[in-house]
Amino acid sequence: MSIFEYNGSALVAMVGKNCFAIASDRRLGVQLQTIATDFQRISKIHDKLFIGLSGLATDSQTLYQRLVFRHKLYQLREECDMKPETFASLVSSMQYEKRFGPYFCQPVIAGLGDDDKPFICTMDAIGAKELAKDFVVAGTASESLYGACESMFKPDMEAEELFETISQALLSSVDRDCLSGWGGHVYVVTPTEVKERILKGRMD
């Protein structure tokens, strides 16, 4: 198994009508052994910007801490929160700095930009951005997730329907992956509120 499959992860983000949802699994493993079933893979940068980091868990924790540091500096200097597009460029350049000794992480970034327009993107381990209008996926279950999202996604879904869709896509995909699952964690973000929910999934 490759280094990206050492810990196991599943991440997906979807765009809805003036809202977005980002979801992850909750497993932390060491190859086939499950160590924890409450691992946080998605973190808040600010109220309208979330980042999920899949891949090697130690690199995702370190990369997250460095990003929080850079964002706090930005807030002090610019006296405002970073826009999602700007943040995505920051993550991309930070990853490319380590081009010949990369962080083994695939980030999924989701946020509300100007006029609360939803923005999602993903990157590979060395910072190649992939912007999408509908959904982005990452992790060991990514191939299953592509299939599930492609068939379940509809444009312009409201927050509740988006939550249902992303949860079903996540749970059905991780049920075909040995290395991810053991529950789910979903954030649905609208201009007015952030709703965090834990999903009851198969624990095998």
Added chain:
Amino acid sequence: MLDTTALESFPSLISHGINVAGEISAPPSFQLPNSNDFDGFVKETIQMVKPAKGTTTLAFIFKEGVMVAADSRASMGGYISSQSVKKIIEINPYMLGTMAGGAADCQFWHRNLGIKCRLHELANKRRISVTGASKLLANILYSYRGMGSSVGTMIAGWDETGPGLYYVDSEGGRLKGNRFSVGSGSPYAYGVLDSGYKYDMSVEEASELARRAIYHATFRDGASGGVASVYYVGPTGRKKLSGDDVGELHYHYNPVTPSTVE
């Protein structure tokens, strides 16, 4: 005069083993692949099959008989190819075999063993013992040692001497014992099985122990999951006791109370 009909391989009995000229024809064997690098080819097949030992099976002897349990997941590397594989194979009405390793290897050799056991019954007018059946399988697997088959099986049954349990693998090993667990999830199953085991258990207690051991293994091991099947072999023969979906079993053992997230 020694009766060796049960020891000959099945197809040769049809051709009587002797051709018209009075010579004994060569016993049928598997065709070998035409490859320049046979060793490399064998190594590759071993590697292809190796990840398939992702499973949890267990069996133990107790006062009332033998309890056998297994999960039902088949995995290829990280991908789950099936959640509904039958890993407990019914060799005959009083003997069970478990599957760990290559699915094709286990299914084929268990069926072959069932054939040989039936032939033994017909030739000797009595059932074959668990000792004898496991020895037949172990000898066959030993002759194919190093050729890339992957079998980690337990033969469990009830014969004239009472309950019998043997572990047989494709390296040629054969062990008699009271408690075994085979597969990538076996360390977790052993933890639960060893701490809860008592010889004087009732059938209900033993089946609950077996089910819980499989459940704990599916929780911790990524390559085990699906359905926890529990079988019992007693003096009257084999019986399937339960087949519970492990996903639901988790919430049965750990009921969830809804709580708010801050």
